[in-house]
Amino acid sequence: MLEGKYNFLETEKKWQKFWQDEGIYKFDPKSNKPMFSIDTPPPTVSGELHIGHISGFSQADMIARYNRMQGKNLFYPLGFDNNGLPTELLVEDKKKIRAHTLPREEFTKIALDLVSGYNQAYRDMMVRSGMSCDLSLGYNTIDNRSQKTSQKSFLDLARRGIAYREDKPSPWCCKCRTSVAGFELEDKDLDSVFNYLNFPLADGSGTIPIATTRPEFLPACVAIFVNPDDDRYKSLVGKKVRVPLFEDIEVTILSDDKVGIDKGTGIVMCCTFGDQTDVEWWKEYNLPLKQAIDDSGSMTEIAGKYAGLKTTDARKAIIDDLKEKGYLYNQVPITHAVKVHERCGKPIEFLSKKQWFIKTSTPELKEKWLELGDQLVWHPAEMKTRYRAWVNNLNQDWSISRQRYFGVPFPVWYCKNCGNVILADEKDLPINPLSSSPKVKCKCGSSEFIPESDVMDTWATSSVTPQINMNWADDEEYAKTHIPMDMRFAGRDIITTWCLRTIIKSYYHQNCLPWKSLLINGWVMADKGIKISKHLANSKMKLSDLLDTYGADVIRYWCAIGAYGRDVLFSDEGLKDGYKLLNKIWNASKFVLSFLQDYTPKKPKKILPMDRYIIHKFNQAYDDTRAFYDDVEMSFAKNEIERFFWNFCDNYIEIAKNRLYKPEVYGEDAKESAQWACYNVLLGMLKLLAITMPHITEEIYQDYFVKFEKVKSIHLTTLSKINIEDEDKIIDNGDLVIDIVSKVRQFKSENKLSLKTELTNIEIVNDDLDFIKDCEMDIKAVSSAKEIIYKTGEFAVNVGKPILSE
RNA sequence: GGGAGAUUAGCGCAGUUGGUAGAGUACCUGCCUUACAAGCAGAGGGUCAUAGGUUCGAGUCCUAUAUCUCCCACCA
Numbered sequence: 103m104l105e106g107k108y109n110f111l112e113t114e115k116k117w118q119k120f121w122q123d124e125g126i127y128k129f130d131p132k133s134n135k136p137m138f139s140i141d142t143p144p145p146t147v148s149g150e151l152h153i154g155h156i157s158g159f160s161q162a163d164m165i166a167r168y169n170r171m172q173g174k175n176l177f178y179p180l181g182f183d184n185n186g187l188p189t190e191l192l193v194e195d196k197k198k199i200r201a202h203t204l205p206r207e208e209f210t211k212i213a214l215d216l217v218s219g220y221n222q223a224y225r226d227m228m229v230r231s232g233m234s235c236d237l238s239l240g241y242n243t244i245d246n247r248s249q250k251t252s253q254k255s256f257l258d259l260a261r262r263g264i265a266y267r268e269d270k271p272s273p274w275c276c277k278c279r280t281s282v283a284g285f286e287l288e289d290k291d292l293d294s295v296f297n298y299l300n301f302p303l304a305d306g307s308g309t310i311p312i313a314t315t316r317p318e319f320l321p322a323c324v325a326i327f328v329n330p331d332d333d334r335y336k337s338l339v340g341k342k343v344r345v346p347l348f349e350d351i352e353v354t355i356l357s358d359d360k361v362g363i364d365k366g367t368g369i370v371m372c373c374t375f376g377d378q379t380d381v382e383w384w385k386e387y388n389l390p391l392k393q394a395i396d397d398s399g400s401m402t403e404i405a406g407k408y409a410g411l412k413t414t415d416a417r418k419a420i421i422d423d424l425k426e427k428g429y430l431y432n433q434v435p436i437t438h439a440v441k442v443h444e445r446c447g448k449p450i451e452f453l454s455k456k457q458w459f460i461k462t463s464t465p466e467l468k469e470k471w472l473e474l475g476d477q478l479v480w481h482p483a484e485m486k487t488r489y490r491a492w493v494n495n496l497n498q499d500w501s502i503s504r505q506r507y508f509g510v511p512f513p514v515w516y517c518k519n520c521g522n523v524i525l526a527d528e529k530d531l532p533i534n535p536l537s538s539s540p541k542v543k544c545k546c547g548s549s550e551f552i553p554e555s556d557v558m559d560t561w562a563t564s565s566v567t568p569q570i571n572m573n574w575a576d577d578e579e580y581a582k583t584h585i586p587m588d589m590r591f592a593g594r595d596i597i598t599t600w601c602l603r604t605i606i607k608s609y610y611h612q613n614c615l616p617w618k619s620l621l622i623n624g625w626v627m628a629d630k631g632i633k634i635s636k637h638l639a640n641s642k643m644k645l646s647d648l649l650d651t652y653g654a655d656v657i658r659y660w661c662a663i664g665a666y667g668r669d670v671l672f673s674d675e676g677l678k679d680g681y682k683l684l685n686k687i688w689n690a691s692k693f694v695l696s697f698l699q700d701y702t703p704k705k706p707k708k709i710l711p712m713d714r715y716i717i718h719k720f721n722q723a724y725d726d727t728r729a730f731y732d733d734v735e736m737s738f739a740k741n742e743i744e745r746f747f748w749n750f751c752d753n754y755i756e757i758a759k760n761r762l763y764k765p766e767v768y769g770e771d772a773k774e775s776a777q778w779a780c781y782n783v784l785l786g787m788l789k790l791l792a793i794t795m796p797h798i799t800e801e802i803y804q805d806y807f808v809k810f811e812k813v814k815s816i817h818l819t820t821l822s823k824i825n826i827e828d829e830d831k832i833i834d835n836g837d838l839v840i841d842i843v844s845k846v847r848q849f850k851s852e853n854k855l856s857l858k859t860e861l862t863n864i865e866i867v868n869d870d871l872d873f874i875k876d877c878e879m880d881i882k883a884v885s886s887a888k889e890i891i892y893k894t895g896e897f898a899v900n901v902g903k904p905i906l907s908e
Numbered sequence: 909g910g911g912a913g914a915u916u917a918g919c920g921c922a923g924u925u926g927g928u929a930g931a932g933u934a935c936c937u938g939c940c941u942u943a944c945a946a947g948c949a950g951a952g953g954g955u956c957a958u959a960g961g962u963u964c965g966a967g968u969c970c971u972a973u974a975u976c977u978c979c980c981a982c983c984a
Contacts, residue, residue, distance in 0.1 A: 314984060370984040438983055491911060675920060685946060693943035851938060851950040858941050
C-alpha cells in the first residue's frame, strides 16, 4: 500500500538495482520475439557526463522503452570509445607516463585499466539516469573484439584497393605530432600581422609588393600568383622574382583566378604548404615540394640560418631581418580565422607524409552516399539536408593514418627490399605489427620487413560499431542478417563525421546501410546560443547534483521537452513541471489504489456511462500517444498522456470518488464499475508514463498491479488498449457532462463559493438528454446539487440557488 | 559568399493537409473540496518579426527585408 510522500532517492535506487539483478533489460539471443537493435554511440570517456549528454541518451532511451513495451527483444548495448588521441593524452596525464616509451600492448593494458574506472563512472551515471541499456553488451573500442573488427575492416578495404597508401599533403598538428582529418579542424580568430614585402624582380627591373602573414614560409616559396583579370599585374605573368632573404631562390609569376584582386596587394606567394590553396596550386601547376617546417613545428634545413627555430621564433627573426634589409615596407595588424586542431586548439600546418586513405570522394561514391542517405529514415527529417550538403562538399579521401602510438595498429608491414605491402592474415587478428612479423616471405624473396608504426584514426574504429555489435569479425553470416541495425541516435555535430563514415563502412562491407533509422537530437543550451559543454557545466547543471535534487524521472521528463532535434534552453521550469507530475502520479495512484485494496479485477456486467467514457477517452489518448512515439516525437507523446492523466484526475476521479466512497448511497454495482475503470485506466496510464518516468511507475506497479498482471516488471509489460465495446458518440457525450460540471464550477468560482457548496438545483437544457440523464447520479454528486431539472432546447446550464449554512 | 533553422501571450514553447490563435508557466480572483495547497476552480493577456503577393479566407503557401543560431566556403 502506497503511503506518505514519494521518496525518489530511495525508490529509484531500489528499482535500478532490481532491474540489474533481475536482468530486466537483458537481450535474449534465443528469444522468438522480434529483435530491435540500437547502435548506441559509444561515448568518449573523459571528464564528466552532463545534462547535455544525458538528454540525447534519455530521448533515445524512450524510443528503446517504447519498442520494448511492444514486445520486442531489445539489443541495446553501451560501449565506450577509448582508442584514440584523447585517451592516449588522458592516460599520459593521469599515469605520468609517455606512451611511446612502453610496448604498445603494455600501454593498451594500462589504458584499459584506467579507462575501466571511467567507464564504470559513466555506466553508473547512465543507470542512475534511468537508461535501460543491457550493460553486458558493452565494448571498448580498444578491446580485442573492436581491434579485430577494425583491422578486418582495413584488410578488406586494402585488399580491394579501397584503402590505399599515398604521399600527400594533409593537415598536421605539430603539438600532437600527428596528421589530422579535415573535419577535426575548427576555425579560430587569431591576431596576426600582414607584412608587406617587396620582392625584387629577377631581371632587376623593379619590385612587386606581396603581403603575407607567414614570412617564415619564404624558404618554401615555389611560385607567385596574380589574378589573370588584374590589369595592374597582367604584364608580370611569366617573369621571375627573387625571394627576400633567400635571394638564391627564383620563382615564376603565374596567374590563377583563385587570387583575390582586392586581398592584400593582389599578389600572393605560394609556399608548400601554407594553406589548402597552396596544396591545390602545388598539385595543379606541378610545383616543387619544399618543406620548411618539420613535424614538430621547427624550421628545416632549407631555412638556412633559421633552421631549428620554432615557427614563431623564426617569424620574429625573419621579420627583423626583412626590416633590416629593407624588404619590409609596412605592417598592418589583422584578425583572421585560422584552422586549428580541435583537440588542442593549436594552428595546423600542411605536411606531406605517406598515409593510408579510404576512397570516399569520387563523384560515383558521393552519388552512392546520397542514395544511401535517402534510404535512411531521418528524425527529424530536415537533418538529411545537412548530410546532403556535407556529402556534396566532400573533396578529399578519408585519411586514417595517425602518427600516434595508442590505437588500433595497421595490420601491415612493408618489405625492406622492395617496399611491397604485406597484409596480415585475417585469422591472426588482432595483431600488432611492431611485435610480430609476417609468416611468409615477400614475393621478392626478402624476409625483412618494416612494420607500420602508425595507428588508425579513432573514427576508423568508431565507424564499425554495427560490425562490432553484430560480431562481424567472428560471424559474417550473423552480421549480414543483422545489419542494418534498427536505430542509431547521435548529436547533430556528428552527422557529417561519425554517421557518414559509418554509412561508408557498412556500404563497403555489407553493401547496405548501417541502420534503418537515425535520430539526431538537439543540444542543451546553457543560455541563448551557448551549448552546454564540459567547462560550462556548472554545479547547477552538474548531472549528479541534478539527479540528487530532482531524481532521474524528473530529469527524464525535462529531457522530453520540445520537438525532437531542436535545441532546448536549460531551465528550472521544466524540472518544476516534472516534479509536479511526479507528485501528482503518486497522490492519484495512492488515492485510487486505496479503493482497490480488496478488489479482484473483473469486468462488471454493467459499466456506468462516465466509466465507459473515461475508458474510451483513454483509448483515444493511447492511440495519439503511440502515433507520436511512432513518429519519434517523445515530447508530444509525453504531453498527450500527461494531458489525459491530468484530465483523469481533475474530472473523472472527482466524479468517481463519490461512488467509491459511498457504495451504501450509490450502490455496489456503481462502485465496481468505477473500480474496474480505475484499475484499467490507471494501469494503462502508468505503462505509457513508464516510458518517460520508469521509476515511480515501477514502484506503483510493483505495489499493486504485479500480483494480477503477473509480469515481473512494468517495463516488460506490453502496451495495450482497454478492451471495451464500441459506442457511438461516447466521447462527445462524456465531454458534454464534463462541460456541465465545469459550468457549475464556474458559477461557484465567480460567486466566490466553495466547490462543495450545495445547490438547490441545476437546470440542464439540451436537445438530447438521454446520456445526461444516465449520468444524473454522478452530476448530482460532483456538483452537490439536490435536484436536476431537464429541458429541451439549445445547450445551457442554469445553476440554481446555493444553500448556505450559517 | 552558399546552405539550414528560428522569430507566436511577460517567459520558455505547440500549432500536422490554409478555415474563429493553443496548453504550460508567471500574474490576478477565489477555494482547506474525506488523494494532492508542490493542490483545486476561475479570469485577464497575442497587429503570429516587417513589407508585399496568391486566395473567398494566411501563423500556415510565395517573394523580399530585418534580427538571431548553426553548418560550409574564404583565410595569401
